[in-house]
Amino acid sequence: MARGFVLISVEPGKEMEAYRGFSNAKGVIEATPLLGDIDFLLIIEAKEPNDIAKIVIKHIRTIPGVVSSKTLIEDEFLKQFEGLASD
Helix, strand or coil: CEEEEEEEEECCCCHHHHHHHHHHCCCEEEEEECCCCCCEEEEEEECCHHHHHHHHHHHHCCCCCEEEEEEEECCHHHHCCCCCCCC
């Protein structure tokens, strides 16, 4: 299972409309409103990392009010080496 974190900026006044869209979007397991330059943090789960990209392009960026997005995909590789680092 792949997990992505998406930082979203929306047009002023479109926050509620965008939030409703995020809440109904495929793969979105959490939509957190934020204060500051970034308006929302989304957590998306999908079978493969490429599926996260598809969800963002097809389902998130098309939501009315979305101005920009930045997608970060969890690094599963590093998690495998927990405890192997020497002191």
